[in-house]
Amino acid sequence: MKTQVAIIGAGPSGLLLGQLLHRQGIDNVIVERRSGEYVLSRIRAGVLEQGMVDLLREAGVDQRMDEEGLPHEGFELVFDNRRVRVALDELTGGSKVMVYGQTEVTRDLMEARAAAGATTLYEAENVQPHDLDSDSPYLTFEHNGETIRLECDYIAGCDGYHGVSRQSIPQERIKEFEKVYPFGWLGVLSDTPPVSDELIYASHERGFSLCSMRSATRSRYYLQVPLDEKVEDWSDERFWEELKRRLPDDVAAKLVTGPSIEKSIAPLRSYVVEPMQYGRLFLVGDAAHIVPPTGAKGLNLAASDVNTLYRLMVKVYQEGRTDLIERYSQTCLKRIWKAERFSWWMTSMLHNFSDEEDFNSRMQLAELDYVTSSKAGMTTIAENYVGLPYESLE
């Protein structure tokens, strides 16, 4: 089997890259470990930056997003019994974000790929990249009981944090940077109307909480919990009670509760690997970096890596410009470190790091008070939240 770009992983990175390349006539095959249904069952991100929205348009998957997505022009910060609105559009000269679930983005991309007749091999086992530092790399894997060799020009490692791509790079050729936070997020998805039209990020002495949504009838709420907390110990009643305690009274009074349709705990970490390429292998999205979800950056960073690799591949196949390939990692990392900084900063400012009122908690309050009372501070939050511009290749 032969293709131009072999893509490992059919998450949002792999599917978006595949669709963009396909529309430019660049042949690609996606090899995914799980089934399509399993990929679609993962409940994850939901806030899309303008850059990602534009990229989805370029990929031709904007119809349902435009019909069902919710454009948001602001969000709220809650601290010290105060509610402060961050007016994204006013502070950034008109930029906003789109609330549209990762599951829906994935579904749209899967359907577009199927309609285009491009190949995705689901339930591929033991995917292994080979000869990455040669001119003719290839993948091997088992599919439907057959061992397959997929020859290609380039390999895109879009296989997430636990994937095989990053592990295929010799350890001495990469450097990893990591910060693990001493808490996780307990998330609940419910078919209840959101408590507010806009997202609410709330700092509280009992811990951080986030009121988010996927649509006008489906809510996503999160609570900061200790790392050793077990999801079985959180009945729906306990979750709703705790959420109400962490919200201002007027918000809590409006909260519509109901049965959860998904409940899970995700640990929070910041992680970056450098460089993001080795020979003809490129790491894309979560395979190369993780952010805590506080700034809504994980999925959006994956999209900006896709944008860079896609434009590089177009230069290679349409203009013969192989000289730009070496710049992939440095181009992506410039933007990644800024998003890592924003996510770390929001996490540090809004979460509870100690049960005691201490120096750190006073610093958090002072910082929130300062940034929300300063036009410069509010602009900093807004321009990072809507997404910094994509880096150019040249």
Ligand SMILES: Cc1cc2nc3c(=O)[nH]c(=O)nc-3n(C[C@H](O)[C@H](O)[C@H](O)COP(=O)(O)OP(=O)(O)OC[C@H]3O[C@@H](n4cnc5c(N)ncnc54)[C@H](O)[C@@H]3O)c2cc1C
């Ligand atoms: C629980 C959770 C909650 C999250 N919540 C948010 C949020 O609220 N906001 C936000 O912005 N971001 C959030 N994120 C991050 C966001 O979902 C990710 O950044 C995004 O999914 C990255 O997309 P990706 O395609 O790079 O990786 P993934 O979505 O991880 O996709 C990787 C794909 O590769 C496949 N794969 C893995 N290994 C192999 C292999 N060896 N062979 C073949 N295929 C393989 C996987 O099955 C998967 O389909 C969350 C992440 C998690 C885990």
